[in-house]
Amino acid sequence: MNKKFVCSRSQVPANGMVECEAEGGLKLLVANAGDAYFAYQAVCPHQDVPLCEGLYDGAILTCHQHLWQWDIRTGAAIGLAEASLESFPVQVDGDSIYVVAQGALNAAALFAGISDQTLAAITALAKKEEYGAGNALYNFGDPADDFFVLESGRVEFLIGRDERLSPAGFMLRKGEVFGWAALLENQPQRIARATCLEQSRLLRINGKQALQVLEKDPASGYVVMRRLSSLIARYLASSGSK
Ligand code: FES
Incomplete structure (x- = not known):
């Protein structure tokens, strides 16, 4: 412990x-x-x-x-x-x-309630990465291959285009998932810019491989997809208020 x-x-x-x-x-x-x-x-x-x-x-x-x-x-x-x-x-x-302290993936609300076996399989896909303040994790139009779980630090999201960029209106906490476009079949590109505001530790997980894991456990997959739809609704509400 x-x-x-x-x-x-x-x-x-x-x-x-x-x-x-x-x-x-x-x-x-x-x-x-x-x-x-x-x-x-x-x-x-x-x-x-x-x-x-x-x-x-x-x-x-x-x-x-x-x-x-x-x-x-x-x-x-x-x-x-x-x-x-x-x-x-x-x-x-x-x-x-x-x-x-508990691990970021265990703390991730997106994966709460899924089977231990499926959580272990997704954990096995996760690569630990560390970025300094000011490092961009991805930009508009980048391929959306991976999603991230924040372990520590802070990440800011900018939405909009060019000179009309604005903060998305929220910051993340430990265990929050971002870059979730990688879990959507028809969303191959990033729709926001993500930048570390301070030294940050992340888990990077390939979206396609995670979906393959979830397909083998439909009950867990259903839980994750329901939560993912809430995340998207939160994003849309936030960007719509700009
Ligand atoms: S900064 Fe705390 S409510 Fe807005």
Whole structure:
């Protein structure tokens, strides 16, 4: 088990929150609610805003920038929020708070609930890659052969054309899948530009090979395709609001 020390209980105000850096450098928002502690991504899933600058009443966390809100016990989105928070399982041992790290593919919502055998087969296809800040992962019109799962770091998406480029309106969190055009049969080219905003670790998975794995397990394939349609709807809603 990959357990990392985050902070001591005394550093977290009662029914309050604090940003901490876990062993290894991962920044987290740690919140207290009664007897319980929770750890979430430190930055808002909407834009690059530290959540510790927001408001927290012991139950609901609110980002002050555009008022997205989350249930502190689950990280679930409330009201205006369009994305839930990435949560990190917490262990409290005496005065010490730890988080338990999990692999990006296991954390990927797209693959939640698929069979262990199929998840293992897709994991076997994944190649680990690391990119520096400013590196473009793909551009408009590039062949859409692979999709990606974000392990750490941040990736920005630009949509539109030439001088009318604009951010797609959301950033990714650990375990989120992007470049999903590689999983669509009639979408051979990229329709956005993806660029790393900071040092980022990714899993790269070939779309055709992943589809072959899913074809052998139709129940898992159905789960993934349903989730994929939600991802596409999110993308269309985001680009339509520009
Ligand atoms: S930056 Fe947090 S809600 Fe927009």
